[in-house]
Amino acid sequence: MQEDGGVPLRPRERIISTARDLFRKHGIRGVGVDAIAEAAGTNKMTLYRHFGSKDDLIIACLRDVAREVDEIWIRFDREYADDPLGELGAWVRVGAECVLDDGRGCDLANAAVELAESDHPARHVIEEFKRDQRNRLAKLCRRAGIAKADLLADTLTLLLEGARVSRQSAGIEGPSARFIAIGEAVIAAFAGEGQARKHSRLSRSTGRQGEGAAIVSPRGRARRVPVEHAR
Amino acid sequence: MQEDGGVPLRPRERIISTARDLFRKHGIRGVGVDAIAEAAGTNKMTLYRHFGSKDDLIIACLRDVAREVDEIWIRFDREYADDPLGELGAWVRVGAECVLDDGRGCDLANAAVELAESDHPARHVIEEFKRDQRNRLAKLCRRAGIAKADLLADTLTLLLEGARVSRQSAGIEGPSARFIAIGEAVIAAFAGEGQARKHSRLSRSTGRQGEGAAIVSPRGRARRVPVEHAR
DNA sequence: CGATAATGTTACAGACCGGTCACACCCTGT
């Protein structure tokens, strides 16, 4: 049946994996539990034995996404333990990968749009995740010696969030195509301001990209990262 | 019955207005045509006589939103005819208003998230609208003498788009709270780079805001604008 | 007034939704 790395997946994992896929492709409200169960090679009854309701399944999926993103952070924090500025650059590149990917944006953010009810149980997971991402990024900025670390973290968060949603509504050639160039320029501007202050010029900061960069094209180290549609 | 400015609205306008409201509150897929018709003080049959299908109604609503935003642009272009930099500032402030407002983000962007099918007829409207917004903003940047006008337009677009979506998933205290500060700082950085070059420093550019600005609070001129949940 | 168009009302079709029930099956461990 369905496997992952040679190990046959049990129904529960298959359901979560399949549900994540279908939710992402068609939207949470655009796919029914029956379709999920069938696509996962099982049936509705088994699905309901593992997840008491569709909302429960949604929450489990969102938690699963959040867990994957956390793992990326943990790996990055280890790989770039003594190079926080390099980690910031890697954050931009992996963010750009997420922007391209399949162009469906962040699962958590999408869920927040779809599940409009302000008291929906999934909102806790979403808000906690977003808060966590912001804090992680701010901490990284602080570690990198950025003077206005929180402000840079917020700026980068808005840029990535915007790139991912803009990719959906304005297309791949829209403003999100310049996410890498913009992100790197912003980091350079913030980094150059607090300490060395040599040249706090905006854009054209790390070489390459510049005005005519057009389509963002992640390469180099970030390519190795099997990030799928994380975050 | 339902009026607007003293003039009684005909069923068609009432339906569009009501549908926009309900779509916004509960999401497009979260509200049925029957509920829309009833809330609009009419019935499903009349709704279907004006709009052949729910998709048609969705498209009409999105066009209506786009039209309102266009009107704002036209007014701004007239009010700030000889002060493009001032218009950019106004753009940021009215954007911040949209971010706050009811915290449900851009109707067009939300629709792009909800209507995941890549061939959904509403996608044309959405993409055209977003392309148009970007071009308008870029033209404004050019008029303001910004050297890298397109890059600034893309940056501001990502920031606003990010602020509006982040407001939904990370809450009102999240990164979107600093949208005005960030936006103004970016504009100042770009404006200071191309020509005068006096101080291209990031942040702390136009006074006020700064590090501890916390919640964005639109005031002054932008307050007059009855923007509702435009864009 | 009278003709015509727009609107209201009710009922219905057909599909799909989330969720449950009863029961049969099969695999695993002892």
Next chain:
DNA sequence: ACAGGGTGTGACCGGTCTGTAACATTATCG
């Protein structure tokens, strides 16, 4: 061999969804 837990099957419930049919009512305007 046996027991028990996880799983598969199909039917079913009540509700909601988009969309339509037929007919009654009202508004508009010459």
